[in-house]
Amino acid sequence: MSFELHILGSGAALPTSKRQATAQYVNCNERHILIDCAEGTQQQLRKYGLKLQKIQYILISHLHGDHFFGLPGLLSTMHLLGRNKRLQIFGPPGLEDLIKAMLAAGGHPLEFDLSFHTIDPGKNQLIFEDRLIEIYAFALKHRIPTIGYRINEKPKALNLDKKAIANAGLLIEDFAKLKAGKSIERAGKLYDYKDFTLGSVPTYSYAYCSDTKPSPNYLEAIEGADLVYHEATFTEQHLERAKSTFHSTAKQAAEQAKRAKCKYLLLGHFSSRYDDAVIHIAEASAVHPDVKAAEDGMHIVLGKWSATFGNAGKIQKPQ
Numbered sequence: 001m002s003f004e005l006h007i008l009g010s011g012a013a014l015p016t017s018k019r020q021a022t023a024q025y026v027n028c029n030e031r032h033i034l035i036d037c038a039e040g041t042q043q044q045l046r047k048y049g050l051k052l053q054k055i056q057y058i059l060i061s062h063l064h065g066d067h068f069f070g071l072p073g074l075l076s077t078m079h080l081l082g083r084n085k086r087l088q089i090f091g092p093p094g095l096e097d098l099i100k101a102m103l104a105a106g107g108h109p110l111e112f113d114l115s116f117h118t119i120d121p122g123k124n125q126l127i128f129e130d131r132l133i134e135i136y137a138f139a140l141k142h143r144i145p146t147i148g149y150r151i152n153e154k155p156k157a158l159n160l161d162k163k164a165i166a167n168a169g170l171l172i173e174d175f176a177k178l179k180a181g182k183s184i185e186r187a188g189k190l191y192d193y194k195d196f197t198l199g200s201v202p203t204y205s206y207a208y209c210s211d212t213k214p215s216p217n218y219l220e221a222i223e224g225a226d227l228v229y230h231e232a233t234f235t236e237q238h239l240e241r242a243k244s245t246f247h248s249t250a251k252q253a254a255e256q257a258k259r260a261k262c263k264y265l266l267l268g269h270f271s272s273r274y275d276d277a278v279i280h281i282a283e284a285s286a287v288h289p290d291v292k293a294a295e296d297g298m299h300i301v302l303g304k305w306s307a308t309f310g311n312a313g314k315i316q317k318p319q
Helices: 041-047 071-080 095-106 162-168 172-179 216-222 236-245 250-259 278-285
Strands: 003-009 023-028 031-037 057-059 087-091 114-118 125-129 133-139 147-153 158-160 184-186 189-191 197-200 205-209 227-231 264-268 291-293 299-301
Touching: 003 041, 023 041, 023 147, 023 205, 041 071, 057 133, 071 087, 071 095, 087 095, 087 125, 095 114, 133 216, 147 216, 158 172, 162 172, 172 184, 205 216, 216 250, 227 250, 236 250, 250 264, 250 278, 264 278, 278 291
Parallel strands: 031 057, 057 087, 087 114, 205 227, 227 264, 264 291
Antiparallel strands: 003 023, 003 299, 023 031, 125 133, 133 147, 147 205, 158 197, 184 189
């Protein structure tokens, strides 16, 4: 199992020949999640070899078009390709009515179960969990209600030291307790789980901060994330524009990531006025030690950072 992030679109409102608007695909332990869905997202999924029918959960941050205009088309394509699996969509108030109205206008009802979950932006709240992952939603600071998301892996079972177990004569029925980090007591003797395990597989977390001005209100929600994506629509040259539109500069994004003690920072949502993200990286790197700019097609495997964030690393591309 792995925790992978694919950048489908790294630009802001106006798509360019280099950047599509915002969309990301996450595979966390075979939980397939689409975060935001700008116009053209289904083409990007095909371009980068990702199977759209695998998507189980869609997380929409807010109702600006560059974050959800691709959703009706994606749903229609899933229908035309014969989808019969349930799809869950999480988003702000109003999203369900908008999407249902757009689909109804086409006159072709979907042949699969579509479940909407309306999130009122507010304090950090758990919106989904199963035995392997959990997803939290939290409020950002934009011109309209906007939601950030955090995906956490749940703690994984400890690895067993089979030789130590055999030498101690422990039983098969003891394995589950040891894996869960529980010691065993038998006939007055305590068997400390630490003596019979080799440690657990590391777990990771990913925080997604869509359109927002910097605010202390969401720092707790992203605190300690292994990787945080934070919008950096502008550079410091356009600081006043960032303020008036409730967006962030690259420096501000880095300051937020540093305050929240996030290990790695990925900048994105770049304004079309910039030909590249060189200045964004320079400004953010002066604040945070591990920064990269999102690029369409970028593939990050959480935990295998060297390919993306290492000094000699190149962007991974999907195979």
